[in-house]
Amino acid sequence: MQSDSNPLPTARETDADHARLDVLQAALDHINQGFSVFDAELNLLAWNRGLFEMLDLPLWLARRGMPLEDFFRVIAGRGEYGPGDIETMVRRRLERAALFESHSFERVRPNGQVILVAGAPLPQGGFVTTYTDVTHERRHQANLEQTVLERTRALRQSEDWLRLVTDNVPALIAYLGPGPVFRFANRAYAKWFGHTPVSIIGRTAEEVAGPELFPDLAPHFARAFDGHAVSYEYARKLSTGRLAHMRSTLIPDRTLDGRTLGCFVLSLDITDQKRSEAALAQAQRMEAVGQLSGGLAHDFNNLLTIVTGNTLALKRLADEPAMPDLAVHLDPILHAAERGADLTRRLLAFARGDEGRQDRIRLAGLLSNVGRLLSASLPRTVAIETEIADAALEAVIDAAEVENALINLAFNARDAMPDGGTLKLCLSRRDLDENQAASLGLSAGLYAEILVCDTGSGMNEETLRQAFDPFFTTKAFGTGSGLGLPTVYGIVARTGGGIDIESKKDSGTKVRMLLPATEGARASGDGSEAPEPIAAGELVLLVDDEHDVAEVVRDQLCALGFSVLVSNDPADALDLVREVDEIRAVLSDIVMPGRTSGTAFAETLRSLRPDLPVALMSGYRQAGGGRALEEIACPVLEKPFTTRMLAQTMSEILAHDPS
Incomplete structure (x- = not known):
């Protein structure tokens, strides 16, 4: 009778199972990881050789049914779990293992070896665990992290250097x-x-x-x-x-x-560069104005010469009883012509740097004249007051330049009073002793003090400190040249005087000009009355290519008692000098037609007749003409001129006539 229980395995089947296990074990032994399997009672079920070699475990543990706690006790006994009670450490780990949970962690052995332990539970209980030696990977990772750290530090240092360089x-x-x-x-x-x-x-x-x-x-x-x-x-x-x-x-x-x-x-x-470019453009414009003004000055002064000469001729007629009221109308014409000549000289002085003509001037009259000019030029909201404490003060100055300086200051004051205010022009005397003069950088003595005061917005300390700096301006970019006050400073300095400014924000500005002065009555004619004749028919050669100008000057010479020959061509004039020995003097314009200049013409005359007196007339002196005039020692009569000025020049050259 056969039994229902499973028959026992035969010897042939047992041998086959062992053979399969041997094959499996051989395969596990060739894995480069450690391997272990523990059953539900935490007893060793399977393993491989890599486990014992990797963890340096004794081989007596390599037996099925070996409890996990024996593994823990061996490892703890070697101190790989750190200090503490061995049994306590073993018990704690067994409790955790009995949970049969997935786990993964790294353990660093005392020899520096890093083992990655990863375990997972089995369906019938127990768990399988793999052990991987990741020492090389971790060292490589640490080296990589160190390299990254060093490169980051180097990059940060490089950025710091870059920041240091770029910030400076x-x-x-x-x-x-x-x-x-x-x-x-x-x-x-x-x-x-x-x-x-x-x-x-x-x-x-x-x-x-x-x-x-x-x-x-x-x-x-x-x-x-x-x-x-x-x-x-x-x-x-x-x-x-x-x-x-x-x-x-x-x-x-x-x-x-x-x-x-x-x-x-x-x-x-490039703000400063833009300002410099604007200043250069302004300078170039002024150079162009200077070149243009030279030709204009010559033509304009010729016209003024005609106006002045004919007006003086009319004034001589006005002395007759039949025209008693004519002089009243002629004086304004003469004054306008004089102002036109001053305007031309001022234009040339500013545009080309020509030296002004200095004379002894009564300052009270000059200040009053500036006040009249400003009254017609400034807004009605600006009140003009003139105070003259000493009417006898005089100074040797270029009147046109000083007038220009005062007008410049007045216009600055106008700009500082957009809503109106008061402009005050004051003249008084200042006697400076040695200490006072030294503090101002001047010589001791009598000075005329001219004050230009306004009630405008004033200046702060920084603006006041730079007020006389060339090209410095507080006006909007492109609307001010920054040359106004420096020009005024130069004008005052050329007189041997000084200038300073007192100003506070919102408290107005006071500009003080000190001019070396004298006092006393000065007899001066206005140039309008005709002088007495100074010659009795002596022959003068007049050379001027402008026919109308030549006619006016001829009339003035005739009024002085001269006989006059007129030539409009230098070559014709030279022929007359060669042929007419009775010519006692020559009066020639500097600007001549063609390539001939008045100075060259005068030199040729000197070579022909060294004893012949020569005077020149100029509506505008070309640059460099001054040296040539000095070399030939010719007096120059600037157009327009009065009959008295002409008489003075003719008397001067005839007085040096060696004959």
Whole structure:
């Protein structure tokens, strides 16, 4: 009778199972990881050779049914779990293992070996665990992390050096990424837009530049991100109210395959350069004015000579009983002609630097004249007051220059009083002793003190300190040359005097001019009355290419008692000198037709007749003419001139006539 229980395995089947297990064990032994299987009672069920070799476990543990706690006790006994009670450490680990939970952790053995332990529970209870030696990987990772750390530190140091360099470069430097967004900016660039090098990072260009400026910059940024280098200029008003000018260059940051990653920004403050360019342009314009004014002065003075000469002729007729009221109308004409001549000289002095003509001038009259001129030029909201404490003060000055200085100061005062105010011109005497004069950089003595005072906005200390600096101006860019006060300073300095300014913000300005002075009555004619004849028919050769001018001067010479030959051509005049021995003197214009000049003509005359007196007339002296005139020692009569001035010049040259 057969039994229902499972038959016992035969010897053949047992041998087959052992063979399969041997094959499985051989396979597990060739795995480069440790391997173990513990059953539900935490007894060893399977393992491989790698487990015992990797963990240096004794081989007596390599037996089926070996409890897990024996493994823990061996390992703890070697101190691999750290200090403490061995049984306590074993018990704690058994409790954790009995939970049959997945686990993964790394354990560093005392020899530095790093073992990755990973376990997972089995369906019928127990768990399978793998042990991996990750020492090499962890060392490689640690080396990699150290390398990254060192490179990060080097990069940070490099960035610090870059920051140090860029912050000390006198330029604005930045880097823009796509957006465009700021990725870097040196201190100067960040400060330019009111940021710090930290606060500007990550902000868009539109946010930093602002809604007013960014639309002007956006096309340049777009072109730079398209891969093109761009240069441009822009202006921006600073918080101080000053308009600053900047020149920027954008350089694309491109990869080898042509992609644009961002752009570098280099900006330079060109405000001073713009001012210098404007000053140079102004100087060039003034040079052009000077060249133009030379020709205009010659023609204008010829016209004034005609006006003056004919007016003087009419004044001689006015002495007749039949025309008693004619002189009343002629005096204003003469005065207007004199003012026109002064205006021409002033234009030449400013535009070409010609030296002015100095004379002894009654300052009270000059100040009164300036007051009259200003009353018609300044707004009605500006009241003009003139105070003259000493009417006898006189100074040796170029009246036109000093008038120009006072008018310049008055116009500055007008600009400082846009809503009106009071302009005061004062004249008084100052006697400076040695100490007072030394403090002002002057010589001791009598001075005329001219004050120009206003009730305008005044100046702060910084403006007052730079008031006389060339090209310094507080006016809007392009509306002031910055040459007004320096010109006034130069005019006063040429007289041997001094100038200073007192001013406070919102308290008006007082400009004090000190001119070396004398006092006393001075007899001076106005040049209008006709002098007595100084010659009795002596023959004079008059040379002038302007027919009308020649006729006026001929009449003036005839009124002085001379007989006159007139020539409009230098070559014809030379022939007359050769042929007419009775010619006693020659009066010639400096500007002659063709290539011949008056000075060359005078030299030729001297070679023909060294004893012949020569005087020259000038409506405008060319640059360099002064040296030539000194070499031939010819007096020069500046047009327009009065009959008295002509008489004085003719008397001078005839007095030196060796015959």
